[in-house]
């Protein structure tokens with residue numbers, strides 16, 4: 001089709017609108033625009049589009065085969081001149097006619113826009129899962145979407161045109177039309193069907209006047225199903241949150257174990273080898289020698305490193321709770337078990353479980369643990385489903401397990417299960433050559449923690465540390481260095497700084513005290529510490545700190561000497 005060739009005279013507001021409208025039309029070719037103001041909006045826009053523009057409209061008229069000149073200035077002289085100079089076959093559309101044409105085109109455009117929106121809306125309404133029903137102010141049903149027919153079984157053709165006051169007089173739509181108020185979450189049966197639904201309905205207000213109402217509803221069973229799904233998801237989320245709170249991965253690696261003494265090297269070499277296998281490891285050694293540190297390092301060097309490292313302190317958990325702590329419990333297993341709980345063995349699946357203070361586990365649980373070690377399966381407390389796990393076990397104790405076996409307090413078969421690889425961490429007094437490296441490592445990390453700038457220790461301070469026996473091992477060394485660094489302002493720590501902290505122990509051993517069995521001495525010190533700090537959890541924590549033993553060890557010893565109820 002040949003295009004209509006058009007020239008526009010006047011590029012102000014009117015001319016610009018004409019230009020914008022016509023340039024979108026396929027059948028129109030705009031030859032150019034003229035305006036005495038070269039900054040007129042139509043001129044600027046046409047320039048951007050690469051269309052010819054001129055200050056002199058006579059230039060435009062010179063173009064051959066011009067079909068129409070649209071004059072938008074409304075200036076009589078311009079109109080007159082154009083009438084004279086246009087070619088015979090060129091029509092002249094003056095301002096008034098141009099305005100009319102614009103009004104028609106605008107209306108057409110609005111109609112197109114309306115059709116587009118209508119198309120989009122009907123696509124949305126048709127694809128909705130919820131049913132929609134619309135009625136006018138008289139109750140005549142004007143629209144239902146496909147979901148309406150799906151849920152109610154009533155075809156669209158049958159429903160549209162009915163009156164809602166007859167079709168569903170008790171429904172939400174009728175209520176809104178009667179009251180003019182929004183209805184929320186009303187459960188009803190859709191009139192003419194058996195569908196049990198939950199509806200929300202609201203008035204349709206146009207220019208402040210209520211014109212009708214719309215109702216959106218869902219099948220009740222759909223909602224119930226959704227709620228069921230939600231409940232399941234909530235349970236899963238709760239379980240995962242529970243798990244996340246407990247799961248940790250190993251915090252330390254072999255690089256964090258400081259010292260190069262042959263005694264320590266022997267342990268590390270054995271531990272490194274065991275990390276490559278899945279064998280159960282039993283770590284023995286006095287309190288504070290780094291048994292837990294070694295367990296972390298073994299996990300971190302093993303194939304299981306990406307999976308959980310779960311620590312259970314067998315001495316810190318009351319016997320009655322230990323089993324459920326280990327294996328979890330099923331819902332309703334005991335009063336208060338309102339939901340099931342996952343145990344440490346399940347949490348450790350794929351990873352490592354570290355059973356600290358294993359020597360303090362009761363005999364019943366020892367039997368259960370033996371079964372887990374043998375078969376890697378167990379049942380939750382109060383549950384009957386067998387749970388299979390893949391867990392690597394590392395156990396540790398500062399107690400003499402052989403002695404406990406002799407006393408009938410530790411199962412021999414469990415001992416042999418556990419000590420597939422047995423590593424005994426040496427006490428610090430047996431590897432004093434590691435002291436300088438440990439001290440320097442501790443100073444560096446405490447400088448960071450305390451914001452200090454300690455550079456090292458003097459020779460005489462080193463002598464003090466070397467001459468001391470370190471019954472609390474590395475933990476005690478850590479505590480001493482921290483206490484000194486908190487109080488000292490010097491960059492180099494001297495004997496003077498240390499003596500008051502380390503000397504406490506030397507003095508007590510050097511003092512002329514009556515000799516007594518060590519156990520009795522220990523009991524005396526524990527009683528003294530508890531009476532000083534109190535028999536509360538916090539008091540025990542501080543007592544353990546003062547005695548340079550772990551809290552778990554203190555609990556152990558308290559159990560042994562039965563001062564748990566000790567009142568000072």
Ligand SMILES: Nc1ncnc2c1ncn2[C@@H]1O[C@H](COP(=O)(O)OP(=O)(O)OP(=O)(O)O)[C@@H](O)[C@H]1O
Pocket residue numbers: 256257258259285286287288289290291292293294356396397398438474475478549550552553
């Ligand atoms: N060789 C070492 N290098 C660096 N730090 C160490 C070393 N050995 C122990 N430690 C540190 O000493 C502290 C006590 O170590 P850990 O808790 O591993 O001892 P433990 O033998 O498990 O003690 P307990 O039997 O009382 O539980 C920890 O802060 C640990 O990081």
